[in-house]
Amino acid sequence: MHAYLAEWLSLIIRWFHVIAGVAWIGASFYFIWLDNHLREPPQWKKDKGIKGDLWAIHGGGIYEVAKYQLAPEKMPGELHWFKWEAYSTFISGMALLFAVYYVGNPGYLIDTSKAALSAGGAIAIGLGTLAVVMLVYEALIRSPLARHGLAFGAVLYGLLVLVAWGLFEVFAGRGAYIHVGAVVGTIMVANVFLGIMPAQRALVDAIEKGQEPGARVAQLAARAKLRSVHNNYMTLPVIFIMISNHYPMLYSHAHGWAILAAIGFITAFARHFFNLRHHGVTRPSILIISALLTLALIWAVAPAPRTGGEVRADSPAVTDAAATTIVRNHCVACHAASPEHPAFQAAPAGIALDDLAGLLQHGANVRQAAVDTHYMPLGNMTGMTEQERAQLGQWLNQNAP
Ligand code: HEC
Numbered sequence: 001m002h003a004y005l006a007e008w009l010s011l012i013i014r015w016f017h018v019i020a021g022v023a024w025i026g027a028s029f030y031f032i033w034l035d036n037h038l039r040e041p042p043q044w045k046k047d048k049g050i051k052g053d054l055w056a057i058h059g060g061g062i063y064e065v066a067k068y069q070l071a072p073e074k075m076p077g078e079l080h081w082f083k084w085e086a087y088s089t090f091i092s093g094m095a096l097l098f099a100v101y102y103v104g105n106p107g108y109l110i111d112t113s114k115a116a117l118s119a120g121g122a123i124a125i126g127l128g129t130l131a132v133v134m135l136v137y138e139a140l141i142r143s144p145l146a147r148h149g150l151a152f153g154a155v156l157y158g159l160l161v162l163v164a165w166g167l168f169e170v171f172a173g174r175g176a177y178i179h180v181g182a183v184v185g186t187i188m189v190a191n192v193f194l195g196i197m198p199a200q201r202a203l204v205d206a207i208e209k210g211q212e213p214g215a216r217v218a219q220l221a222a223r224a225k226l227r228s229v230h231n232n233y234m235t236l237p238v239i240f241i242m243i244s245n246h247y248p249m250l251y252s253h254a255h256g257w258a259i260l261a262a263i264g265f266i267t268a269f270a271r272h273f274f275n276l277r278h279h280g281v282t283r284p285s286i287l288i289i290s291a292l293l294t295l296a297l298i299w300a301v302a303p304a305p306r307t308g309g310e311v312r313a314d315s316p317a318v319t320d321a322a323a324t325t326i327v328r329n330h331c332v333a334c335h336a337a338s339p340e341h342p343a344f345q346a347a348p349a350g351i352a353l354d355d356l357a358g359l360l361q362h363g364a365n366v367r368q369a370a371v372d373t374h375y376m377p378l379g380n381m382t383g384m385t386e387q388e389r390a391q392l393g394q395w396l397n398q399n400a401p
Contacts, residue, residue: 001208001341002345003342003343003345004345006104006343007077007345009099010096010099010100010104011261011348013092013095013096013099014096016092017089017092017093017095017096019296020085020088020089020090020092021089021239022095023085023088023089024085024086024088024089025235025239027085028231028232028235029235031082032232032275034065034067035067035276035278036275036278037054037278038052038054038065038067039052039053039054040054041053041066045066046383047325048065048068048266049068049070049071049072049073050065050066050068050069051068051069051089052066052067052082053065053066053067053092053204062343063149070203070207070213070216071203071204071207071293072078073128075207075208079204081200082198083192083197084189086188086189086191086192086193087192087364088212089185089189090185090186091186097178097182101123101126101175101178102123102126103341104380105341105343105382106119106122106123106381107378108123108171108174108175108378108379109123109126109171109172109173109175109341109379110122110171110175110379110381110384111165111172111173111175111374111379111380112381113170113374113380114169114170114171114172114378115151115169115170115171117170117171117282121173123176125167125170126169126171126175126179127376128180129163129179129183129293130167130182130183130186131184133159133163133187134183134186134187136159137159137187138190138194139196140152140155141223141226141227144222146223149226149229152226153230153233156230157264157265157268158364160180160183160184160261160276161257161260161261161264163175163180163183164180164257164261164264165257165258167179167180167257168256168257172375172378173248173250173251173252173253173375174245174378175250176243176250176251176257177244177250177251177256177260178241178242179243180241180260181238181241181242181245184234184238185235185238187230188230188231188234188238189230189257190345191227191228191230192227193220193309195220195223195224195227196224196227196228198220198224199217199220199221199223199224200224200345202216202217203219203220204219212392214374215253219233220234229381231277233268233271233272234269235266235271236267236270236271237268237386238346239265240267241260241263241264245261247255247389248368248369248373249301249303249368250301252369252373252374252375253301253373254279255301259301262297263297265293266290266293266294266297267290269285269286269288269289270286270288270295272286273286273287275289280345282333288335294401303368303372315394318391318392318394318395318398319393320356320395322391322393322395323359323392323399324355324356324385326352326388326392327359327392329382329384329389330370330377330382330384330388331353331370331376331377332353332354334347334348334378335351335352335353335354335358336352336353336354336379337352337354349363349364349365353366356399359396360399360400363396363399363400364400366392366396366397367392367393369395370384370389370392371389371390371392371393372393373388
């Protein structure tokens with residue numbers, strides 16, 4: 001019952017997180033689009049301080065949007081801020097991190113062949129990484145580096161690759177992936193909370209007091225602009241990382257961190273195409289290069305021809321009884337129609353291995369998860385040996401060649 005309710009909790013938080021993220025990124029895309037499509041307004045609007053306008057049709061009506069150079073003469077009674085989209089995405093994301101990983105199953109984070117972490121140790125590394133990387137980013141954006149956009153971009157990318165590599169050294173692949181995603185998401189929400197919102201508040205304050213916004217407001221605004229450029233380039237990568245967390249072919253790869261680095265580059269570069277296009281510059285070469293790089297990545301991470309678990313003339317055949325023992329010792333606590341493991345209500349990933357028929361049915365997946373890679377058993381909690389993996393592979397070859 002407990003596992004059943006925990007599944008519902010995680011499902012509901014995930015659902016909320018996706019909706020909040022759609023609202024955040026949707027609003028962000030919309031405002032970038034708006035900014036990039038503003039055209040020079042007629043003189044009478046310029047006289048009112050409007051620097052650009054545009055017309056749009058949606059939902060059966062025509063909209064007229066105007067952006068002021070600074071602010072209207074009189075501040076409107078109701079001014080809409082867009083911050084809860086970001087905050088609720090972050091809060092629900094953290095809740096999900098706790099529900100699925102920290103409280104739900106820290107085993108997703110642990111891979112004893114990389115580091116023999118305790119659950120507490122893994123959680124401390126996870127949360128510590130989020131905090132430290134966010135602080136480093138905050139220090140950088142307040143440093144002179146912030147005056148050199150391209151160099152900053154390169155440093156930020158290098159920092160994130162370093163984080164991906166470091167996490168991959170200590171965490172199981174899936175745990176490393178979700179934490180890289182969480183790091184990027186945390187930087188993005190900190191950009192809103194610590195930079196963009198304060199800059200907007202300073203501007204509104206100055207205007208309400210009837211002052212010309214001074215140098216300080218201008219400086220805050222310039223930095224907020226840089227932060228939103230960073231967020232813009234991180235939107236496509238962060239979404240990719242969140243969903244790639246469901247693809248063991250990526251996170252179980254021996255160089256999973258390098259795959260993340262490549263994907264981060266490709267997706268941010270693809271974003272650049274859209275940014276240029278909004279400014280009327282269409283450069284298809286960017287999309288073509290992104291597509292070619294993606295093909296190169298697909299080629300580079302393709303599984304190597306199998307080496308483990310070959311049927312060798314000199315090795316004795318693996319009996320059904322031996323295969324059953326291996327699976328019973330290492331898999332069935334979780335992968336059963338009704339698992340004994342308290343964290344699971346039903347067979348994880350729908351893979352029940354109660355009997356040899358189940359093992360045969362899922363043979364290809366089992367080989368990938370437990371023979372070709374060490375993704376299973378989760379965190380190698382049961383201490384499955386290389387020999388047992390090879391035997392399992394051999395039994396599969398004998399029975400499902
Ligand atoms: C501690 C519990 C646990 C043990 C033990 C365990 N698994 Fe899993 N297994 C899981 C969970 C949880 C998932 C779903 C993970 C995911 O979605 O990435 C999973 C997923 C899988 C998948 C699907 C992976 C995919 O491609 O999505 C396979 C295949 C698998 N396990 C095989 C095995 C085999 C074979 C063993 C024994 C050698 C084993 N597992 C032991 C919990 C376990």
